[in-house]
Amino acid sequence: MRLQTTTAQDQNGQREPLSSGCPIVVPKEGFRAVLEEYSEIIEKTAAQMEAELNDETSWDFIGGKDGVKAYTKVDGSLTAAKGVGFLPYHPRVIWDQFIDATKRKLVDHQLALGRKLKTLHPQTHIDYLEYKPIFVVAGRDFCNLVHWRVLPDGTIILVVQSIEDLELCPLKEPKVVRGDLHLACTKKVPNAAYDGAMVTTMVKTDIKGSIQMTISYYPAPTVDISCLVALGNGNDFGVCRLREMDKMNLQDVYNCLRGVSMSSDQGDRNKSMSLLPTWVIRLMRNVFRWLGGTCGVRIPQVGKEPFMFSSCMMTSVGLMGLDMAFSSITLYSQVLMLVNISSILNKAVLVNDKVEVRPMLTLTTTIDHQYANGPEVARMAKILKEFVENPSLLEVIHGA
Structure with missing residues (x-):
């Protein structure tokens, strides 16, 4: 090994060791037989x-x-x-x-x-x-x-x-x-x-191992996504659950969303709830959310399905006239991710080193860090960007 002494310059211009005479050892080239x-x-x-x-x-x-x-x-x-x-x-x-x-x-x-x-x-x-x-x-x-x-x-x-x-x-x-x-x-x-x-x-x-004590994670049996859709004339909202989303095509998604938006059942239930005192509504919502979102209990009288918010929930805030919005994950929803689809706006972007005005869509997401870490979210964002930029990737190739 070769030795180097680290020095510093004092106020009089003299150089002195930084440490108390302790030499800095620089590793020698090579390595011994392993x-x-x-x-x-x-x-x-x-x-x-x-x-x-x-x-x-x-x-x-x-x-x-x-x-x-x-x-x-x-x-x-x-x-x-x-x-x-x-x-x-x-x-x-x-x-x-x-x-x-x-x-x-x-x-x-x-x-x-x-x-x-x-x-x-x-x-x-x-x-x-x-x-x-x-x-x-x-x-x-x-x-x-x-x-x-x-x-x-x-x-x-x-x-x-x-x-x-x-x-x-x-x-x-x-x-x-x-x-x-x-x-x-x-x-x-x-x-x-x-x-x-x-x-x-x-x-x-x-990072192997299991989560101990009170928290357990179970894989969802199906790939489900929920959408918040406007009901009737747009004065109220309801939840549309797209079951087995990975097996649906775009027409199936459209039919399901349109069916829920034309339904008046959820709107009627919301009107009935509005007649109750606020503290009763808050208590009932927390109890029903815990039963449906955590325990998986079905309560048809109030329209509560087991895990009705699915693994991901989406809503189009652009239809509400908002350019951009962020959502917070509610208690007992058991949702991994919330996605807000904003308005499509013309913006100046750089294309082939030239500034052009193009229609741009902004997606904002809220991720629950209990279910996904940073690298997983980064990979998911990259894949989502590819699908948005190339919608043809969503089409099923028969015979493949």
Whole structure:
């Protein structure tokens, strides 16, 4: 290894060490022979890291902050994320934060415990990370094989993958659920002055386990969507539930929506409810919503069907004369997403590097984070955008 002493300039123009004489150790190029037991895992993980980081087209940009860009990608059931940015710190300081599990809590406040379980050799070891529970959701822990090396151009890479070693790292289930880290990697490219580095970090993980205690999630037996439609002359609204939406064509959807909009049953029930005192209406609505939305009880007398709001609820606020609107998810509705379809307005947009006026449709959504995380929502938004821009994708190709 080569040594560098970090210095700073005092008021008299003299340069003095930042630390109390403690040298900064720069990792030496190369790596020692890896134990045969883990060599195949490490080399395969390193090769996978290069393939993932070089495949920039598969990553979707989701935002940036303080010079760091964040990306996500569709990768089956795995949660995949990547961050890229320049960090104005000495590469050794950056390296220490990534390589030392005990220091991880300084930058990851959700981490409950981080420690090194076993050192295989100076550049390979086994770490244990345990994350805190969130409300009634059990915590997660990981037993990871960690390896780092320095490439000929001075780039420092770190690769991590979960391994199973119950003797070294016994399970704590059901209190803490063992996760599976498919791949985590960090690539640090120091600048010429060695006072900063371009850092790329990526993680692909499967957060396994079940939700404990009082919350349980069950897959819906069918793909249902509810629509809020205007009734009669448009003075009232009703709910139209489109059952097995994935098996319907556009004509079926139109017929169902038109049938409900021409019906007067829901409007009559709403008029009857308006005769009751406000506190009675509030109590009845909460009870009926809990019975129908949470327990799945059918109450035909008040038009309450089991889970009548389905997995997604849509409404066209453009028909109400609104250019844009946002909705909040109501209590006991058990709805994953609310979609508002706004008015179609002529707007100036950039087409082939030219400004043109085109009719634009705005969709606003409200997502319940209990049911979907950020990467899943990003993938869904991308697919929804493709369908809106290319409606022909909705048509069923017979014989396919």
